[in-house]
Amino acid sequence: MPALIDDPSVPAPWKRVKDEATGYEYYWNVETQETTYDKPTTESVAAAARAAEGDGTFDDIGRAEYAHGGNLTYDASQKVVTFDAAPPEARILEYRKKHEISVTGGGCPPPFLTFEEAQYPPDIMGEIQRAGFTAPTPIQAQCWPIAMAGRDIVGVAKTGSGKTCGYLLPGLMHIRARNNDARAGPTVLVLAPTRELAVQIKEESDKFGYASGIRNTCLYGGAPKGPQLRDLRSGCAVVIATPGRLNDMIESNLVSMHQVTYLVLDEADRMLDMGFEPQIRRIIARCP
Template identity: 45%
Template sequence: MAATAMASSTDIRYGPEDPTLSKPWKGLIDGKTGYLYYWNPETNITQYERPIISLKASSAAPDKSLSSSVQKSSQGGHKANDDDDRYNRGSNSGSVKVASGTGSYQSARSRSDHLRDDLIVKASSGLGLFSSKVAESGLSADSYRRQHDITVTGDNVPQPFTSFEATGFPSEILREVYHAGFSTPTPIQAQSWPIALQGSDVVAIAKTGSGKTLGYLIPGFTHIKKRHNNPKLGPTVLVLSPTRELATQIQNETAKFGKSSKISCTCLYGGAPKGPQLRDLDRGVDVVVATPGRLNDILEMRRVSLRQVSYLVLDEADRMLDMGFEPQIRKIVKEVPTTRQTLMYTATWPKEVRRIAADLLVKPVQINIGNVDELAANKAITQYVEVLSPVEKHRRLEQILRSQEPGSKIIIFCSTKKMCDQLARNLTRQFDAAAIHGDKSQGERDHVLSQFRTGRSPVLVATDVAARGLDIKDIRVVINFDFPTGIEDYVHRIGRTGRAGATGVAFTFFCDKDAKHASDLVKVLNGANQCVPVEIRDLALCGNGMGKAKRQWGSGPSIRNGGHFGSYDSVYGGRGSNRYGAHRSRSPNRNLV
């Protein structure tokens, strides 16, 4: 594909200038997803990971060797599967750091021939060869951990697996991994896999979208094969999850990556008939994924035994405690043998989570991705906070929605179920919006999520039931119509976008009743290198209501970014005029939106 053809495509455009990018590589942006990838005009190779600059003379050597492998494998002529989430794979931590000029080299790929079976076979050997070259070049375990902001505490900590070949996983599992488009383990996978495989208890603290699900599932598959249990007598692996949505996603990942290993799984969650779930248990399953409430119901019915469970996972532990599930969790754990391996995954590390970890785990190895003591937002998300009066919010919301590309997936968060339904009704005719909250039946929620995933209802209006654990690909924009009740929920809400290497945008409407959150919000914005509106900074300093903010109600909403005020249309180059001057946003992510 010629440069002109690539640049002129309606779906592809050049990325922002990056002087740190090695020549002759150029950054490109997929217009449909917003994902950044890289193109070498000399070899006509594209790849989704930042090309690494060679430690010595030539940066092209590894590119050419792998490019050759890719180009040879491209001659099979198979068509790429458009439904494959090929943009949303790879190292999350590494992908986020692409913007700051680090990132890790992974397999080069031909854009038009991305996931062919013959490429998968070649990648199986090619990646291992390149990984060994990286190791030979002096990339030690400590260097890898520093590069990906990993800290590990505990006894007998093994080195991270920086390639899939180093894991020793069975070939059938590796085939599933390559077929899904993964090229290297994410940081949480790289460090948690060797620890889990040696039988240690694990506490893993990492943000959502970091690849933690496979971090515990694949060692769980290996554990199942070693135990040789009879699944009709009960599961070997039990995964507890806070929400129905997350539980079903874990079940889907289990089915996807455990299929070739003949791993059986069922999902137990409330709001759905018990009959099919009980029939699955009667037939026998290796893995049970469950929400605490429904699992307790079935335990009380004496329809499942947990006596064979020797691999217990608490996923989104902080969220389960937030939702009041601690009594149910403790009741379930009493049914599980004490001679078990326990893995706890959490996005935050408050005292409540520390306490239950101390009670349920034995000498765990703790893995931290990033700073555990600070609540941090994903730096791949551009955050805009707008100080508005309540009456301005509806008009501003419609402005933002109209400015988006048709079909862009957008989540709008509200604080109440009533407002959620009201907003969805008001927006449905013009924007194909749908609502999801705790009062919806499971059938209604499944239908709404299906419509949202497929793009038939690209605008989802939600309460915090969708803020954590909901993993939907290529969400471009998050809008906080109401500010959440705490800063942790703010971080988790906006974290629905900017996942696994994608860029994202979050808009937040801030009113006088939210003033108590101004100080925490400033810390999160500063920590993610975002611009802080003057009004929010003033509120954080004075700690008072809106009276002291430098804001005149009725003058129209404003955005503070790059040192200039302007309407949304002005900042993004739309048709609207800039009341405060002709300046455009100087945000480095402007072209990615």
């Protein structure tokens, strides 16, 4: 359930909103129903109002920065707005600079600046639209093309930046491509340090996997194994787990990792700090 946050620094008609289910924060225009992850400013609101009015206040022939690079040009005498797109390379550099994205590694693919570029199927796009998201967050934009290319990623971003969907949605696409029998074991494995984080990840997996018919289960200690085992036997393409409980189930031959080809370590640094490295190594050793 989205909750409004009182933030006097956000100019009207925008409101700061927090999705309590995911922890994501974004900004909502109460007049146009538009949403964005970029904080609106007084200047951006004024520029948008001038552009909407088309009154020539862009200095007769003025320019406004376009979010992905290039310029909007308003000709007051002709009352025409044109857009001159920046070269693709320039757009990529401008996007990364604007969102403070630093990339290391050879041959990194460019970010997906729109959901359409990711080519998600209609069921996933439907969930994205129902959530009110208008564009990928920066970590999603850059991680998606890398994950979809089958490459390894180490992604670092602050809480509420959309990291979960940054790895989850490509994981769902990977499951479709592999088309494994989920009753023989998961294709996607997500390890998390705590029960609380694992449950949050499951909620996102429920949201985006339900329409696709992709089932998941959450394995963590301090809860009965019975319901978790029933889920596994019914077939779960996605397993979200804490290392201790999963390692226990593997060693008891209750779950197989032989189909896992998409592995995520969520908050990996925290898991190492908590002493989970031996369990993680044993789990990874069971994966192909």
